[in-house]
Amino acid sequence: xxxxGGEAPIPIPTLMEGAQAxxxxxxVADQLFLRLAALGPELITSGDRGFLPLLAREWTRRDSVTxxxxxxxxxxxxxxxxxxxxxxxxTMARARDQAISPRLAGLLRHIRSVSAxxxxxxxFQFSHPYAEQLYDATFHVAPLPAHLLAALPPQELRRSxxxxxxxGNGPYRWVRSVPGQFLELAANESFFRGRPDIDRVxxxxxxxxxxxxxxxLSGEADVMDNIPPPPANxxxxxxxxxxxxxxxxxxxxxxxxxxxRDPRDLSRPHPIxxxxxxxxxxxxxxDRKKLVRAVFGTHGEVPFGPVSALLWVRHGAPPPLAxxxxxxxxxxxxxxxADRDGDGTxxxxxxxxxxxxxxxxxxxxxxxxALLAQEQLxxxxxxxxxxxxxxxxxxxxxxxxxxxxxFNAATQDPSPSGLTQSWSxxxxxxxxxxxxxxxxxxxxxxxxxRTGSRDTWHTVLRRIEEDAPAAFIxxxxxxxxxxxxxxxxxxxxxxxxxxxxxWSVDR
Amino acid sequence: xxxxxxxxxxxxxxxxAIAITLLFVLMRxxxxxxxxxxxxxxxxxxxxxxxxxxxxxxxxxLLTQFGAFVGGLARGDLGVSIEYGRPVTSLLAERLPATxxxxxxxxxxxxxxxxxxxxxxxxxxGSREDRWLTVASLGGYATPSFWLGLVLAWLxxxxxxxxxxxxxxxxxxxxxxxxxxxTVDLLRHLALPVLTLSAVTIATxxxxxxxxxxxxxxxxxxxxxxxxxxxxxxxxxxHAWRNALFPVxxxxxxxxxxxxxGSVFVEAVFAWPGLGSLAAAAVGHRDYPLLMGAALLTxxxxxxxxxxxxxxxxxxDPRVRLS
Numbered sequence: 001x002x003x004x005g006g007e008a009p010i011p012i013p014t015l016m017e018g019a020q021a022x023x024x025x026x027x028v029a030d031q032l033f034l035r036l037a038a039l040g041p042e043l044i045t046s047g048d049r050g051f052l053p054l055l056a057r058e059w060t061r062r063d064s065v066t067x068x069x070x071x072x073x074x075x076x077x078x079x080x081x082x083x084x085x086x087x088x089x090x091t092m093a094r095a096r097d098q099a100i101s102p103r104l105a106g107l108l109r110h111i112r113s114v115s116a117x118x119x120x121x122x123x124f125q126f127s128h129p130y131a132e133q134l135y136d137a138t139f140h141v142a143p144l145p146a147h148l149l150a151a152l153p154p155q156e157l158r159r160s161x162x163x164x165x166x167x168g169n170g171p172y173r174w175v176r177s178v179p180g181q182f183l184e185l186a187a188n189e190s191f192f193r194g195r196p197d198i199d200r201v202x203x204x205x206x207x208x209x210x211x212x213x214x215x216x217l218s219g220e221a222d223v224m225d226n227i228p229p230p231p232a233n234x235x236x237x238x239x240x241x242x243x244x245x246x247x248x249x250x251x252x253x254x255x256x257x258x259x260x261r262d263p264r265d266l267s268r269p270h271p272i273x274x275x276x277x278x279x280x281x282x283x284x285x286x287d288r289k290k291l292v293r294a295v296f297g298t299h300g301e302v303p304f305g306p307v308s309a310l311l312w313v314r315h316g317a318p319p320p321l322a323x324x325x326x327x328x329x330x331x332x333x334x335x336x337x338a339d340r341d342g343d344g345t346x347x348x349x350x351x352x353x354x355x356x357x358x359x360x361x362x363x364x365x366x367x368x369x370a371l372l373a374q375e376q377l378x379x380x381x382x383x384x385x386x387x388x389x390x391x392x393x394x395x396x397x398x399x400x401x402x403x404x405x406x407f408n409a410a411t412q413d414p415s416p417s418g419l420t421q422s423w424s425x426x427x428x429x430x431x432x433x434x435x436x437x438x439x440x441x442x443x444x445x446x447x448x449x450r451t452g453s454r455d456t457w458h459t460v461l462r463r464i465e466e467d468a469p470a471a472f473i474x475x476x477x478x479x480x481x482x483x484x485x486x487x488x489x490x491x492x493x494x495x496x497x498x499x500x501x502x503w504s505v506d507r
Numbered sequence: 508x509x510x511x512x513x514x515x516x517x518x519x520x521x522x523x524a525i526a527i528t529l530l531f532v533l534m535r536x537x538x539x540x541x542x543x544x545x546x547x548x549x550x551x552x553x554x555x556x557x558x559x560x561x562x563x564x565x566x567x568x569l570l571t572q573f574g575a576f577v578g579g580l581a582r583g584d585l586g587v588s589i590e591y592g593r594p595v596t597s598l599l600a601e602r603l604p605a606t607x608x609x610x611x612x613x614x615x616x617x618x619x620x621x622x623x624x625x626x627x628x629x630x631x632x633g634s635r636e637d638r639w640l641t642v643a644s645l646g647g648y649a650t651p652s653f654w655l656g657l658v659l660a661w662l663x664x665x666x667x668x669x670x671x672x673x674x675x676x677x678x679x680x681x682x683x684x685x686x687x688x689x690t691v692d693l694l695r696h697l698a699l700p701v702l703t704l705s706a707v708t709i710a711t712x713x714x715x716x717x718x719x720x721x722x723x724x725x726x727x728x729x730x731x732x733x734x735x736x737x738x739x740x741x742x743x744x745x746h747a748w749r750n751a752l753f754p755v756x757x758x759x760x761x762x763x764x765x766x767x768x769g770s771v772f773v774e775a776v777f778a779w780p781g782l783g784s785l786a787a788a789a790v791g792h793r794d795y796p797l798l799m800g801a802a803l804l805t806x807x808x809x810x811x812x813x814x815x816x817x818x819x820x821x822x823x824d825p826r827v828r829l830s
Contacts, residue, residue: 220672
């Protein structure tokens, strides 16, 4: 019994779009539907190595834009029908249709065509050479059963019987879902990669963290995902003799994003934050290690650049800058900022160094960090007003660029190419309008590099750190609790329960 | 009676129409929309947002959206939830039973135990029992539900292990379990949330009932009843209590909708799959279709509760005429 915070109302590939693109849906879908291949233990998304076969037994690179996959002939749908190339073609056609799956269509935009050479062989053609072709072909969508769905118009799928009883090909099959309460799966007895040792899996939903911890501590749940801060929660769970803690790199990252445009007139540069010296001074003034320790205990670190613990490019990156308030003061003073009226806040040309820091009122973590950061910045003469907004209002203002400093928390997928969304000039999520053409060309080079060079990515990160478009504050490690009767426990960062079928249990 | 019912139904329909229109306009006038939230949180591109906006009809003029909503309502279709991707009617129907179980149990406890204790206090006015019950009811009234819920869940559910600390039913209960087994399981899960919610509501009921009874007990007709030689039990329950019920019935009319959609904290602390938490999440997500559905349900309950209260008045007091 896994107690989790999110419900999975639609764990069906190609339907997990918009608000349904949730972690809960993805994680349940991974039990039911197999992808062609899985990420290896290093989570490297570049190149053709480092992936593990799942539905595809093997793959072959034919040229710089062509990959072929051979399906495992043992693979069967839960109703016994063999998995064939037709299923892959059918699913990719739906996934690449902007009208059906806009999110997936965006992610799969570099795939030019998908064709079948036989019942078992599929060929992917890409529009240009780049490092993550295999990742794009295998990670974003898992095949659906064409023999059950091909006759159904796409818009009918959401209302079809398949929704209440999905037929997959994964290690677990669907049993039932009681909305708002739990979802039950049972071991796929004839799973071609080996029958799971755990017969029955229940995902029990409790949105409130206290309720989840109570269910775990009372023995009503065996596993809890992501025990949230404060560290006292972890101490309570760790003190339980039957439970052990498992640390998992998380896809989350939190940072103070500096607006480059003036929120009062977006056509003008920000009167304070467009100055790189102020941005660098803010970053230097913060003791980010202390901030992380205060909120996450030992279960988090300061990232170097906009990179969560999930991304492989973080390995080998230099350490982030340590706090240096003297240097921050000097930097500001050298560029004309001084406290001339003695009120504790610096001014330049009559303008006080006063900024608003906005965050959603639903995030206790960010609220606590914001207040600590506010105090640290006050010590160097930067006045920060912490403004908490209701989620929807916060998001609307953020997307419209109406902020000075935004305390953002992002969830990243394993591919570093996603960084273009927020950190390239034309990025769709670049709400702060950060633009450095040097970073853009470095990003382009890193993405196109067939070898997926780690060094190129580190150059990108270094350049972003120097530009200081944000102060990168935290990259937490998730902590899961698992009952000690489970053995061979492996919790994967890209999808927590994808290796659940390999767990065993003392009976 | 029939004319009264017809008139009240027509009034209710007008009230509902006004409420729905206001809700629709106010919701859209509020800052934030369901898709800008996704753009910030889940890194959707502008093209994807535009596509979703079209899918949910949010790109249409307000009047067209309202027309679509009213048209759907006439067909019994409240649309598809943006957050859940499922029909709103299904979501509401799935959550309603748990809500009615929780709200119903609290109301039942109020109108049995709460009333009985209130009457006892009034009859034994000034006694030690009355004083203790007054202190207890004030204590209950002053206790925040979310705090009491957290304490009960930890103490009774985790520390003592007497009752489940959260949830609506045991997922491991065998699918072939009988009615009795299921009922016991439900009652075990219901106990702590009901206790938490009732602590405040029973205190209110007791205070209202006590005061109303004291007023009635001072009326001259009580002296008459006693002079006729009626037993004290008959005087209390047949004559006094019936007349002292009016303020409490009003309370019932006010509580019914609140208990259905207002127990958000208690639902969260006990992971109770009710409408309250669903509606609260819909507000946060600006899930317009779901929010309209939940609001409509609440409005219907308010109107129905008001209607029911009037009917109960008439049943209790022959002087009240439904005309």
